[in-house]
Every structure is written in structure tokens, then in C-alpha cells.
Amino acid sequence: MIKFLHTADLHLGKIFHEQSLIEDQRFMLEGLARILEDRSYRALIIAGDVYDRSIPSPDAVKLFGSFLARLKAQRTDLEILIIPGNHDSPTRLGFGRELFAELGIRFVTDAGDCDKPVIVRDTAGGARGGGESCAFFLLPFLNPGSLNEDSITAENSSSETEPLRSQSKLAAAAAARLEQARKQCVSNGLTYTVLAAHLFTAGGMESDSERIFLGSAERVDIGLFGAFDYIALGHLHRLQQAGKNGWYSGSPLAYSFAEASVPAGAGTEKSFLSVELADGQARVTPLPIKPLRKVSRLSGSFDWFFRDSVKDRDVCAAEKDFLEILLTDSSITENPLALLRKRFPHILSIKQDEAFSSLLTNHAGLKAPAAGNGERRDTAGDFEEFLGGLYGQADGEELALFRELLAEIEAEEQTGDLNRAAEQRMFPTCDLNRRFPS
Numbered sequence: 419m420i421k422f423l424h425t426a427d428l429h430l431g432k433i434f435h436e437q438s439l440i441e442d443q444r445f446m447l448e449g450l451a452r453i454l455e456d457r458s459y460r461a462l463i464i465a466g467d468v469y470d471r472s473i474p475s476p477d478a479v480k481l482f483g484s485f486l487a488r489l490k491a492q493r494t495d496l497e498i499l500i501i502p503g504n505h506d507s508p509t510r511l512g513f514g515r516e517l518f519a520e521l522g523i524r525f526v527t528d529a530g531d532c533d534k535p536v537i538v539r540d541t542a543g544g545a546r547g548g549g550e551s552c553a554f555f556l557l558p559f560l561n562p563g564s565l566n567e568d569s570i571t572a573e574n575s576s577s578e579t580e581p582l583r584s585q586s587k588l589a590a591a592a593a594a595r596l597e598q599a600r601k602q603c604v605s606n607g608l609t610y611t612v613l614a615a616h617l618f619t620a621g622g623m624e625s626d627s628e629r630i631f632l633g634s635a636e637r638v639d640i641g642l643f644g645a646f647d648y649i650a651l652g653h654l655h656r657l658q659q660a661g662k663n664g665w666y667s668g669s670p671l672a673y674s675f676a677e678a679s680v681p682a683g684a685g686t687e688k689s690f691l692s693v694e695l696a697d698g699q700a701r702v703t704p705l706p707i708k709p710l711r712k713v714s715r716l717s718g719s720f721d722w723f724f725r726d727s728v729k730d731r732d733v734c735a736a737e738k739d740f741l742e743i744l745l746t747d748s749s750i751t752e753n754p755l756a757l758l759r760k761r762f763p764h765i766l767s768i769k770q771d772e773a774f775s776s777l778l779t780n781h782a783g784l785k786a787p788a789a790g791n792g793e794r795r796d797t798a799g800d801f802e803e804f805l806g807g808l809y810g811q812a813d814g815e816e817l818a819l820f821r822e823l824l825a826e827i828e829a830e831e832q833t834g835d836l837n838r839a840a841e842q843r844m845f846p847t848c849d850l851n852r853r854f855p856s
């Protein structure tokens with residue numbers, strides 16, 4: 419029997435609505451290290467997106483370094499298998515990989531190396547083993563150009579090779595290489611073959627925290643890798659099966675409110691996957707992860723949250739979570755985040771969709787009239803109407819102040835126009851957007 423743990427999409431260094439998650443990630447990795455104290459685990463797979471950014475934050479790098487050191491301090495025999503995802507820089511992630519390989523920490527960062535497996539043997543039956551064995555193939559995220567056309571057909575008559583761009587073509591090229599190497603392993607008597615890959619498979623269920631790929635050519639047919647006993651996938655952040663033998667472990671923490679655990683919803687639980695290869699098949703067991711702080715979504719009126727919910731069990735249970743609150747009021751509340759933060763210290767987002775949509779339907783007149791009808795806009799009148807829409811009626815004092823400021827600005831604009839005309843004779847107009855593309 420060969421047993422290993424599969425995770426992916428750690429996104430170390432992730433900033434979630436301006437909130438650093440580094441403490442939450444440290445807590446999660448401590449939990450992972452504790453699971454791996456169990457000596458029956460022979461390997462750990464991290465299937466891409468170790469970091470959130472290609473240039474990771476110093477905190478993230480330190481955290482990952484100390485995590486690897488801890489794993490090796492407690493278990494020198496554990497194989498640690500790592501590939502870059504689309505968020506990682508392969509070169510930076512793979513720094514020192516030749517040295518790390520000596521320690522049983524494998525970073526495969528070049529797609530051309532995907533056909534060189536790491537062999538793990540079951541030594542439970544004594545030092546000479548005699549037990550089962552597994553070849554772990556590691557396929558890094560396929561950046562455009564990371565494989566050439568000639569990888570598909572070994573006998574390529576043309577000397578010119580074309581770098582491949584789309585995910586589907588790259589995956590097909592990788593699959594051809596992998597299948598040759600996999601067959602070789604089987605004929606060499608290895609019991610199992612496993613593939614780790616960071617891919618967006620066709621039919622996969624997305625959440626809000628992956629970087630999206632557009633177009634069907636960017637989705638990969640998981641059937642290409644159907645001969646492997648298990649495919650440890652990264653990229654999609656929800657735990658899900660892909661094809662017969664493929665699994666996304668999902669991210670170990672929720673990285674969007676779409677993955678919130680409150681209210682309870684299907685498929686939002688975060689887990690590591692414990693995989694046992696035995697009796698010719700893979701048995702997959704999700705190990706639920708208890709986060710330091712949950713990500714939750716609540717809805718109700720502002721007054722309910724501000725006053726009336728102090729004894730509500732669900733609200734009290736979520737008080738310290740990373741929160742998104744959906745306000746159901748039909749009128750807009752000013753500064754709700756500042757007001758609610760006293761009670762909910764980790765509130766990160768407030769939505770007032772209902773108030774905004776009722777504002778639009780009840781005050782259709784707020785919409786700007788069609789441009790170019792020659793009518794001069796009455797700015798103060800528009801503002802009065804806007805205040806009316808927000809608060810039922812405009813505040814007279816506010817409106818008077820607005821008229822005063824408006825008069826000042828209009829006077830300035832008139833003199834400004836004369837100055838600008840003079841400036842433009844000296845400096846021809848330049849398009850700022852073109853000079854500084856966003």
C-alpha cells in the first residue's frame with residue numbers, strides 16, 4: 419500500500435479584501451505538518467499555486483521555508499513533491515531545486531522534466547520492501563511556450579519546432595510524453611503511477627478566487643491522463659472529482675466569499691485529500707480543515723446587525739469570522755463598515771445591492787439624459803434630486819453649501835479655460851491613458 423497526502427492552491431501571502439491571511443495560513447500549515455507526523459504517509463503533493471504571486475511577499479517565503487524545514491525535521495523519509503501553478507514563477511519557486519532534491523524535496527519547474535518520475539516504495543515489509551511501488555510524475559503549470567510541437571510526435575521530420583500556446587495543445591503534448599514514460603514504469607514492474615498537475619479541466623466547477631482562463635482551448639480534457647491511477651490536480655479551489663481518477667483537493671482555505679462556510683452550502687468544506695493506493699485502486703478520503711478564522715456571509719437589515727442580533731446564535735457564532743454582510747434594507751446606510759466593525763472586528767465587505775437597485779428603479783430620473791441633446795445640465799438640480807433619492811428629501815443647508823461651491827468652481831473653470839488655451843499652444847495635447855496604460 420502507498421499512502422500520500424494531496425493539497426494544492428495554498429496561495430501563501432494572499433491578501434483577502436486588504437486583510438493579510440498569513441496567520442491563517444501558518445495555522446493551516448501547522449495542521450498539515452501534524453497530519454504528516456503519521457509515518458504511514460510516504461509523500462506530500464502540492465499541486466501548484468504555492469504562492470499567491472509570482473514575486474511572493476517575504477512573509478510568504480519565510481512561512482513556506484519554515485514549513486518545509488519542519489516537515490523534514492520530523493520526517494526525513496517523507497517525499498515532498500511540488501509543482502508551480504499559474505500564480506507561481508517557476509524559476510523563483512524552483513530556486514535551489516537541485517540541492518533540495520537531495521533532501522527529498524522535489525520542485526519540478528520545467529515541463530520538459532515531466533517524464534522523470536519520483537519512485538516511492540512501500541518499505542513496510544522490511545528494508546528490502548518487496549511491497550508495492552509508485553511512480554509520481556510531476557507536471558508543472560503549462561505556460562504558453564513551455565513545450566514545443568515536436569513533443570507530440572517523436573518522429574518529427576521538420577527541424578523547425580513551433581512553441582505551443584493554448585492549454586489544450588500543451589496538455590496534449592505533455593500527455594504524449596507522459597504516456598510513454600508511464601508505460602515504461604509499468605513494464606519495469608512499478609505497481610502504481612500518479613500524476614500531479616495544475617490544470618483547468620473541462621467541466622470543472624469554478625469559484626471566485628481562481629485566475630480565470632477564457633475560451634474552450636484553455637480547458638483540458640482530463641481523459642488525456644486517464645491511464646494514471648490517480649491525478650492530483652490543482653487550480654480549481656473547490657474540492658471536486660475530475661474524470662474517473664482525477665481529484666482537485668481545492669484550496670486549504672476559503673479565498674473568496676463564494677467559498678464561505680456560513681451559511682452552510684454544498685462543496686464549500688475545505689479539506690486535504692488522503693490517498694491510499696491499494697488493491698489496484700486509489701481510495702480518497704477528505705480530511706476536513708479547521709481554519710483559524712472562517713469565511714462567512716450573513717444577510718439581514720442594518721438595525722438587525724447593529725442592535726437586534728446580539729443574542730442571535732448564528733450571528734454570535736460568526737462574530738469573529740471574516741465576514742461579508744448583505745444588507746437587505748431598501749435605503750442606503752452610510753459608512754456601514756465603520757459602524758459594524760465595532761461588533762464584527764473582521765468584517766471585510768458589505769453589500770447593499772437591494773438599496774442600490776431600489777434607488778435606480780424608484781428614481782429613473784437620476785439617469786443621465788442622452789448626451790448631445792443640446793440641453794444644458796442643471797448641476798445643482800441633479801444634486802438635489804440625488805440627495806432626494808438617497809434620503810427621501812434634500813437637506814437645505816447641504817444644498818446651499820453645494821450651490822456656493824459650484825459657483826466657485828464654475829468661476830474658476832472660466833478663467834481656467836483661458837489659461838488652458840494658452841498652455842495648449844505651447845504643449846500639444848497628449849493622451850495620458852496612452853502613456854500610462856492601466
Ligand SMILES: [Mn+2]
Pocket residue numbers: 427429467503505628629653654
Ligand atoms: Mn489557485
